[in-house]
Amino acid sequence: MREGTGLPAVDLGTTEMLEPGTALLIPTETSGYQEDIGLFRAETGSYYALDDECPHEVASLSEGWIEGEEIECPLHSSRFCLPDGRVLCLPAVRDARTHRIEVREDRVLLYPGTAATRT
Amino acid sequence: MSIESILVIGGGLAGFTVAQNLRARGYAGALSIIDPAGIPYDRPPLSKAYLLGQKDTAGIALAPAEWYAEHRVELIRGTVRKLDTEYLGVELADGRRVHADRLVLATGGSPRPLPIPGGDLETVLALRNKEDADVLREKTTPGMRLVIVGAGLIGAEVASSARTLGAEVTLIDPVDPPLVPAVGQALARRLHAMHLDAGITLVHGTPVDISKTTHGHSLILDDGRSIDCDEVLVGIGIVPNTALAQAAGLETENGMLVDENQRTSNPLIYAVGDMARTRNPDGSLERRGEHWEYAMNTGATAAAAILEQELPVHGASWFWSDRHGTHVEGVGDMNGVGATVLRLAGEDPIAAFHLAEDGRMLGAASIDGGLTIRAARRIIDRGIIVPPESLADPGIALKKLAR
Ligand SMILES: Cc1cc2nc3c(=O)[nH]c(=O)nc-3n(C[C@H](O)[C@H](O)[C@H](O)COP(=O)(O)OP(=O)(O)OC[C@H]3O[C@@H](n4cnc5c(N)ncnc54)[C@H](O)[C@@H]3O)c2cc1C
Numbered sequence: 001m002r003e004g005t006g007l008p009a010v011d012l013g014t015t016e017m018l019e020p021g022t023a024l025l026i027p028t029e030t031s032g033y034q035e036d037i038g039l040f041r042a043e044t045g046s047y048y049a050l051d052d053e054c055p056h057e058v059a060s061l062s063e064g065w066i067e068g069e070e071i072e073c074p075l076h077s078s079r080f081c082l083p084d085g086r087v088l089c090l091p092a093v094r095d096a097r098t099h100r101i102e103v104r105e106d107r108v109l110l111y112p113g114t115a116a117t118r119t
Numbered sequence: 120m121s122i123e124s125i126l127v128i129g130g131g132l133a134g135f136t137v138a139q140n141l142r143a144r145g146y147a148g149a150l151s152i153i154d155p156a157g158i159p160y161d162r163p164p165l166s167k168a169y170l171l172g173q174k175d176t177a178g179i180a181l182a183p184a185e186w187y188a189e190h191r192v193e194l195i196r197g198t199v200r201k202l203d204t205e206y207l208g209v210e211l212a213d214g215r216r217v218h219a220d221r222l223v224l225a226t227g228g229s230p231r232p233l234p235i236p237g238g239d240l241e242t243v244l245a246l247r248n249k250e251d252a253d254v255l256r257e258k259t260t261p262g263m264r265l266v267i268v269g270a271g272l273i274g275a276e277v278a279s280s281a282r283t284l285g286a287e288v289t290l291i292d293p294v295d296p297p298l299v300p301a302v303g304q305a306l307a308r309r310l311h312a313m314h315l316d317a318g319i320t321l322v323h324g325t326p327v328d329i330s331k332t333t334h335g336h337s338l339i340l341d342d343g344r345s346i347d348c349d350e351v352l353v354g355i356g357i358v359p360n361t362a363l364a365q366a367a368g369l370e371t372e373n374g375m376l377v378d379e380n381q382r383t384s385n386p387l388i389y390a391v392g393d394m395a396r397t398r399n400p401d402g403s404l405e406r407r408g409e410h411w412e413y414a415m416n417t418g419a420t421a422a423a424a425i426l427e428q429e430l431p432v433h434g435a436s437w438f439w440s441d442r443h444g445t446h447v448e449g450v451g452d453m454n455g456v457g458a459t460v461l462r463l464a465g466e467d468p469i470a471a472f473h474l475a476e477d478g479r480m481l482g483a484a485s486i487d488g489g490l491t492i493r494a495a496r497r498i499i500d501r502g503i504i505v506p507p508e509s510l511a512d513p514g515i516a517l518k519k520l521a522r
């Protein structure tokens with residue numbers, strides 16, 4: 001577990017900012033984090049954030065295919081669990097790094113560098 | 120009778136997947152994988168990132184070394200030389216014997232040798248294993264002249280990687296353009312042209328002879344042309360590794376015959392991956408699937424079948440290929456009776472969809488198509504009918520049509 005590495009929260013927008021089943025790239029300029037972050041709205045409506053680069057090769061997970069609470073990489077179709085970043089199938093073998101998202105009132109807050117906690 | 124031990128012969132993707140799925144499905148008995156290579160690794164990077172030196176041995180492992188201990192999967196380093204169907208088990212090349220309640224054959228394929236004089240020279244290269252990739256990498260130095268026979272998936276990928284490494288590459292194929300069965304005519308032509316743009320010499324022809332010269336090799340083509348080079352790599356497909364099974368009297372026919380459970384003609388022996396070939400209940404034979412996902416799917420099916428659990432459902436077959444900085448994907452069948460609809464970006468075809476007469480999608484292929492093929496998979500698997508005009512319109516994301 002990473003601790004104490006997190007950056008201050010970034011207000012990304014309202015909870016209506018993404019349609020369920022879509023994603024958005026949050027560039028480093030927005031987050032202050034050293035890597036691009038993918039923001040995902042699962043088909044369930046919940047928001048999640050992962051490092052945008054696939055742990056397998058060079059692909060952007062925010063360009064992937066969301067199904068339920070999973071994201072499928074657009075390149076070689078490894079699937080990752082959005083809530084905890086767990087890799088669900090090959091060819092990737094490493095989990096994706098999560099970032100905490102908090103929905104406060106109708107705002108989506110991203111905590112870059114702070115791991116998500118499963119609730 | 121409960122199953123207490125399972126032995127997987129071959130630790131490629133298919134064999135590894137069997138073991139992984141057996142554990143995920145709750146099998147707690149003894150479980151071993153026999154392979155001369157030791158820790159199972161992934162093959163697609165051998166012609167791409169591994170050949171280019173962007174991934175190392177650890178980077179292509181299918182699971183980290185600890186995984187095997189954590190999941191009590193024993194890795195037996197060795198080569199099986201004989202199957203014992205009476206007292207179920209195997210004999211290794213070093214004489215060791217291992218027995219189990221179930222056997223899974225996952226021996227993959229071997230590069231098909233070029234059936235011409237000199238095609239069997241020891242110095243003629245092929246690419247199937249990590250060792251092959253190491254040899255190829257060592258020989259592929261800037262300026263070296265590499266001739267690749269066969270411009271299919273592996274030939275094309277090696278051509279791209281070797282070019283990146285600075286080699287002078289000549290790609291020979293008797294068919295122009297190659298890969299039409301996989302991606303259709305239009306995309307095949309565009310893909311083939313990319314080799315020219317990368318500075319690769321394309322030769323349309325058939326080699327009839329390979330010989331060694333003082334410095335390298337010389338090829339003679341059927342029209343009398345001769346080509347001198349340093350190294351020759353042959354990539355014309357594989358032959359399934361069924362010798363063990365055949366010697367043991369199991370039914371094979373250009374592949375280890377299996378039913379929908381991946382079970383062979385011996386009910387205690389299963390077969391998966393590149394070496395397996397499905398025989399339908401009516402006796403007809405499917406083509407062998409020689410792609411990555413097929414190896415994973417058949418491994419998952421075998422694990423479920425061995426444990427007598429419900430079989431997983433798999434969709435239309437899918438493959439990818441990465442070369443010249445582009446990503447190619449195909450799903451389903453591009454060859455059945457029907458018509459092909461193209462999607463263009465400017466002049467370039469970026470996707471092809473193959474439709475049956477009743478409008479159902481049979482297959483699709485794309486070049487850098489993003490989620491196009493993912494969406495096409497869903498359209499095919501769910502039998503969604505999409506108007507051809509929408510398929511042809513690059514302004515409409517296929518994902519929208521698949522929901
Ligand atoms: C260079 C390369 C690039 C590829 N790229 C792609 C790609 O981009 N996309 C795609 O979809 N597919 C690709 N493929 C195809 C894909 O990798 C194969 O379909 C897949 O590896 C098949 O898995 P398998 O386990 O059936 O066979 P294999 O991976 O060949 O594994 C078989 C294993 O069995 C072992 N074995 C054989 N005989 C014995 C014996 N007697 N005793 C013990 N062990 C034995 C071998 O050592 C080997 O490790 C590529 C293949 C290669 C070679």
Ligand code: FES
Binds near residue numbers: 057074
């Ligand atoms: S880059 Fe994501 S699975 Fe390969």
